[in-house]
Amino acid sequence: MRKLNLTLKVWRQKDDKGKGKFETYKLNNVSEESSFLEMMDILNEDLATKKIDPVAFDHDCREGICGTCSMVINGKPHGPLQTTTCQLHMRSFSDGDTITVEPFRAGAFPVLKDLVVDRSAFDRIIQAGGYVSVNTGVSVDANEIPIPKDIADEAMDSATCIGCGACVAACKNASAMLFVSAKVSQFTLLPQGQPERHRRVQKMVAQMDEEGFGACTNTGACSAVCPKEISLTNIARLNREYLTAKVTAQEV
Amino acid sequence: MAVLDAKIPDGPLAEKWSKHKFNLKLVNPANKRKYEVIVVGTGLAGASAAASLAELGYNVKAFCFQDSPRRAHSIAAQGGINAAKNYQNDGDSVHRLFYDTIKGGDYRAREANVYRLAEVSVNIIDQCVAQGVPFAREYGGLLSNRSFGGAQVSRTFYAKGQTGQQLLLGAYSALSRQIASGKVKMYNRTEMLDVVVVDGKARGIVTRNLVTGKIESHSAHAVLLCTGGYGNVFFLSTNAMGSNVTAAWRAHKKGALFANPCFTQIHPTCIPVHGDSQSKLTLMSESLRNDGRVWVPKAIGDKRKPEDIPDADRDYYLERKYPSFGNLSPRDISSRAAKEVCDEGRGVGSTGKAVYLDFRDAIKRDGRNAIEQRYGNLFDMYQQITGQNPYETPMMIYPAVHYTMGGLWVDYNLMTTIPGLYALGEANFSDHGANRLGASALMQGLADGYFVIPYTLGDYLASNKFEAVNSDHSEFKKAESETLATIQKLLSIKGNKTVDQYHKELGLIMWDYCGMARSAEGLALAKERIRTLKEDFWKNVNVIGANEELNQTLEKACRVADFIELGELMVDDALDRKESCGGHFRVEYQTEDSEAKRDDANYCYVSAWEFKGANQPSQLHKENLVFENVKLSQRSYK
Known part of the structure; x- marks a missing residue:
C-alpha cells in the first residue's frame, strides 16, 4: 500500500467577518486507501495534538449522498474526479503533491469558518416552489396514474441532485441554474407536477435571482463537476419552461 | 415510577388502530393554531411529522444540526421501502407484512404497533407518489418491486439505490412548503442539548446554535424527538458522522426510559475495514443479495484469486445453511454466518475479515446491462472506494453496525414516559424487536411522522390543560x-x-x-x-x-x-x-x-431502563410482551 507525504495549503478564516488566508501544513504517511476527508481528519488530529484549532469543514454521510461536503480541491469543486469530496480517495494523488483546499466560493454562499459555507439560499429556493402542494392523507392509489418508465427514469435522473452546490462553485457567474433546473425538471416531467408547473418555475427563478446567484452563460462548467452528473438538458428545459410560463401564464 | 402502560387498545388486532383513531380526542381547527410543537430532527420521521402537523394548523418549530433539513441521514438509505400493496399478486397482505416483521424481530416487538405499521405502509406509497417521488416503474407505467431479506414476497418499492434520498426529499419538499407558509420555523445548524420539563410535562428544549455557540431556550406544548439511532457509539458504523444519541440521552436523563439499548443491528453487507485511520463504514445495499451470491473458499488459507477458485472449492454458506431464504436470509443471521466463517479462518482479503459477494452468475444469466440497470450506482460507489471493479471480480463485504432497534421507550401513541415528549422513527424502540428487516426503517419513519403522530398528538393536547410557560421560566x-x-x-x-x-x-x-x-x-x-x-x-x-x-x-x-x-x-x-x-x-x-x-x-419483555443519577445503577422496568396473534417459535429460515 502506498503512503503519501503531502503539503496542504488550506484556507483558514475565523468567522464570517474575518479575512481569511492560506496556511501551509505538512502531512506524512497518509495511506492511499484513505478518503480525502479521512486525510483531513488525520490533519485535524495532528493539529489538535499540537493544540492548534482544527480546520472546520462540512461533512456528514461520507457516502456521497447527503451533499454536505463542499471543498474546492486544487481549484476544482470536489477535486479531480467527478464525485463528492467524501468519495475522493488519496489514490488519486501522488507522493510529494501540494494540495490546495478552499471553500466553495460564491456571493450567495458566504463563508462561516474555514471551509464551511452557508448554503441556506438553496433551501429558500426550494421553499419558493420546489414541491407538489399536497397535504398528508392522499387517498389516490399509487398505481392510479401510470407513468411511462422512460419518463419516470428521466425524472429520477433530475431528482438525484444532492444540493451540494458544486455547480455554483464551478460557475464563473456563480449561477444556480443547474440546481434549480434539476428540481424544475423533475416536477415538469411528472404528471403530479403539472398543476403548479408555471407558477413553480417563475417562483423558483425569482428566488434564485433574489439570492444573488449569477446568470447562466451555458459554459457547462456546472455539469462537468456535478457529482451526480445532472445534465445540461435540465437547464434547456428550465429555460423553455420559464419562457412558456412567462408568455402563457399569469404573472405570479 | 408508574408501571409501564403501553396503552394498547382493546379489540381484535386488525381493528385496534381504526378504533383507537376514532376514540382519540380531536383539536378543532381554530384551536390548533394556539399550540406550539417542537420537532427535533428532520429525517424521514421528523420532516414528515413537522410538515403534517403544520398542514393541520399547528405552529411547528423544527430543528436540525445539519446545514439543511435535506441532509438528515435518512438520505443515505439505499434499498427501498416495504408496503403491503400486493401489486405483484404474490400473496402479500397486511397480515403477512405484520407477521414477517414480528418474526424478523425475533418476537421482541409489540404486536399492535407492528400491525399498525403494516396497515399504514400502503398509505405511505400513495402519499410519496403524490408528492412526485420518482419510484422505479415497469414499462407499463406501474410501480416496480423487489425483494428484501426475511421475506418471500416482492413488496419493496425503490428509487434506484437512492430510495432514502427520494423519500426524504419528498418529506423535505413538504416541509419546505410549510416553512414558506410560515407554519414551520426552521432552525438549521442547531443542536438540542436538553429537554425542559415543567410540572411533569415536556415544555421545551435548550439548544446550541452551532455557528455562534449561543445557548437558547424554546418553549412548546409538546416535543417530538426524531433524532435517529445511536450506532455511532461503535465509532465505526454506516451512520453519518454527525449521527448521535445526545437528544435521546438528555431526555433519558430527564426521566424518559430507554428501551432495549443492546438491540443493535449489524448489517451483513458493508465494505470491509481497511485501516485505523478509517472514519466510517459504507453499506452496500442488501438489495444486492437479490442477485449476488455470498461465498468463501472451502479450504482455510486458499489464497487463489476468487475468479480462479472453481465452484467445487467454494462454500456458498448461506445457500447451504438456509436453503429456502439463501442469500436473502435476515441481516442478523447473515452477519453471524459471515463472522463464523471468518472466525474459522476462511475469510478473504488482506485482513481475513471479509467474504465474497459474487455477481458472476447473475451477469451470465441476465447480462451485464441488466445488472448495471439494477445496481449501477452501487457498483460505481464500490469501485470508487475500493479501487476494484465488481463486474469483473467479486465484491468483498463484512458486517458493520448499521441500525439500532433500541431507543426511547414509547407507548402505542409514541409518547415516552415523560408526558408530552414523543419519540418517532429510529429514535424509539417500538417496531423492530431484536432485529429489523431490510426496507422497514423508511417505512417506520414515515409511518410515525405522516400517519401516527398527527392523530395521537391531538389527543394529548386536547386532554390536557396547559399553564402558560415561556422560555423565561426558571x-x-x-x-x-x-x-x-x-x-x-x-x-x-x-x-x-x-x-x-x-x-x-x-x-x-x-x-x-x-x-x-x-x-x-x-x-x-x-x-x-x-x-x-x-x-x-x-x-x-x-x-x-x-x-x-x-x-x-x-x-x-x-x-x-x-x-x-x-x-x-x-x-x-x-x-x-x-x-x-x-x-x-x-x-x-x-x-x-x-x-x-x-x-x-x-425474557419475553421489553427492557426499559430508568436513569437514577450520575454513577448510580440504572433501574430496570419490564414491559411484558403478549402475543395473541402469532405463535412464538424458533425462527427458521431453512
Whole structure:
C-alpha cells in the first residue's frame, strides 16, 4: 500500500467577518486507501495534538449522498474526479503533491469558518416552489396514474441532485441554474407536477435571482463537476419552461 | 415510577388502530393554531411529522444540526421501502407484512404497533407518489418491486439505490412548503442539548446554535424527538458522522426510559475495514443479495484469486445453511454466518475479515446491462472506494453496525414516559424487536411522522390543560445554565487526548464485547473499561477553542460524552438479557447449530431502563410482551 507525504495549503478564516488566508501544513504517511476527508481528519488530529484549532469543514454521510461536503480541491469543486469530496480517495494523488483546499466560493454562499459555507439560499429556493402542494392523507392509489418508465427514469435522473452546490462553485457567474433546473425538471416531467408547473418555475427563478446567484452563460462548467452528473438538458428545459410560463401564464 | 402502560387498545388486532383513531380526542381547527410543537430532527420521521402537523394548523418549530433539513441521514438509505400493496399478486397482505416483521424481530416487538405499521405502509406509497417521488416503474407505467431479506414476497418499492434520498426529499419538499407558509420555523445548524420539563410535562428544549455557540431556550406544548439511532457509539458504523444519541440521552436523563439499548443491528453487507485511520463504514445495499451470491473458499488459507477458485472449492454458506431464504436470509443471521466463517479462518482479503459477494452468475444469466440497470450506482460507489471493479471480480463485504432497534421507550401513541415528549422513527424502540428487516426503517419513519403522530398528538393536547410557560421560566434558565456549565467544563479540561481518541477507544470496546457476539465475561470487562474511559475522558480530554464560535471539536465532545454513558447502559442491558434473540447474540445461549436461542419463559419483555443519577445503577422496568396473534417459535429460515 502506498503512503503519501503531502503539503496542504488550506484556507483558514475565523468567522464570517474575518479575512481569511492560506496556511501551509505538512502531512506524512497518509495511506492511499484513505478518503480525502479521512486525510483531513488525520490533519485535524495532528493539529489538535499540537493544540492548534482544527480546520472546520462540512461533512456528514461520507457516502456521497447527503451533499454536505463542499471543498474546492486544487481549484476544482470536489477535486479531480467527478464525485463528492467524501468519495475522493488519496489514490488519486501522488507522493510529494501540494494540495490546495478552499471553500466553495460564491456571493450567495458566504463563508462561516474555514471551509464551511452557508448554503441556506438553496433551501429558500426550494421553499419558493420546489414541491407538489399536497397535504398528508392522499387517498389516490399509487398505481392510479401510470407513468411511462422512460419518463419516470428521466425524472429520477433530475431528482438525484444532492444540493451540494458544486455547480455554483464551478460557475464563473456563480449561477444556480443547474440546481434549480434539476428540481424544475423533475416536477415538469411528472404528471403530479403539472398543476403548479408555471407558477413553480417563475417562483423558483425569482428566488434564485433574489439570492444573488449569477446568470447562466451555458459554459457547462456546472455539469462537468456535478457529482451526480445532472445534465445540461435540465437547464434547456428550465429555460423553455420559464419562457412558456412567462408568455402563457399569469404573472405570479 | 408508574408501571409501564403501553396503552394498547382493546379489540381484535386488525381493528385496534381504526378504533383507537376514532376514540382519540380531536383539536378543532381554530384551536390548533394556539399550540406550539417542537420537532427535533428532520429525517424521514421528523420532516414528515413537522410538515403534517403544520398542514393541520399547528405552529411547528423544527430543528436540525445539519446545514439543511435535506441532509438528515435518512438520505443515505439505499434499498427501498416495504408496503403491503400486493401489486405483484404474490400473496402479500397486511397480515403477512405484520407477521414477517414480528418474526424478523425475533418476537421482541409489540404486536399492535407492528400491525399498525403494516396497515399504514400502503398509505405511505400513495402519499410519496403524490408528492412526485420518482419510484422505479415497469414499462407499463406501474410501480416496480423487489425483494428484501426475511421475506418471500416482492413488496419493496425503490428509487434506484437512492430510495432514502427520494423519500426524504419528498418529506423535505413538504416541509419546505410549510416553512414558506410560515407554519414551520426552521432552525438549521442547531443542536438540542436538553429537554425542559415543567410540572411533569415536556415544555421545551435548550439548544446550541452551532455557528455562534449561543445557548437558547424554546418553549412548546409538546416535543417530538426524531433524532435517529445511536450506532455511532461503535465509532465505526454506516451512520453519518454527525449521527448521535445526545437528544435521546438528555431526555433519558430527564426521566424518559430507554428501551432495549443492546438491540443493535449489524448489517451483513458493508465494505470491509481497511485501516485505523478509517472514519466510517459504507453499506452496500442488501438489495444486492437479490442477485449476488455470498461465498468463501472451502479450504482455510486458499489464497487463489476468487475468479480462479472453481465452484467445487467454494462454500456458498448461506445457500447451504438456509436453503429456502439463501442469500436473502435476515441481516442478523447473515452477519453471524459471515463472522463464523471468518472466525474459522476462511475469510478473504488482506485482513481475513471479509467474504465474497459474487455477481458472476447473475451477469451470465441476465447480462451485464441488466445488472448495471439494477445496481449501477452501487457498483460505481464500490469501485470508487475500493479501487476494484465488481463486474469483473467479486465484491468483498463484512458486517458493520448499521441500525439500532433500541431507543426511547414509547407507548402505542409514541409518547415516552415523560408526558408530552414523543419519540418517532429510529429514535424509539417500538417496531423492530431484536432485529429489523431490510426496507422497514423508511417505512417506520414515515409511518410515525405522516400517519401516527398527527392523530395521537391531538389527543394529548386536547386532554390536557396547559399553564402558560415561556422560555423565561426558571426551569429553562436552570437547564440553560446546566448546559453551559457542562460545555465550560469540557473546554476547561485542556488535557492531552483528542475527542476522537476516546471515541475510537469506546468503539473498540463496544465492538469487541457488545457487538456480534457477547458473553457475561466480556460484558463485565467492557463495563469496567468504559468506566475507566469515562473517568479519563473527564480528566484528560482536550477540547480546543471556545463555546462562542463554530467549534466542531466541542460538538463532538458533547456527543462522545453521551455515547460513553450510553455504552455502559448497553452493556448492562446485554448482561441482563440472558438469552439470544435477533441481533443480540449471547454465546452462552445458542442452539446446537449455533443459532440464537431465545428464552421466552423468562425474557419475553421489553427492557426499559430508568436513569437514577450520575454513577448510580440504572433501574430496570419490564414491559411484558403478549402475543395473541402469532405463535412464538424458533425462527427458521431453512
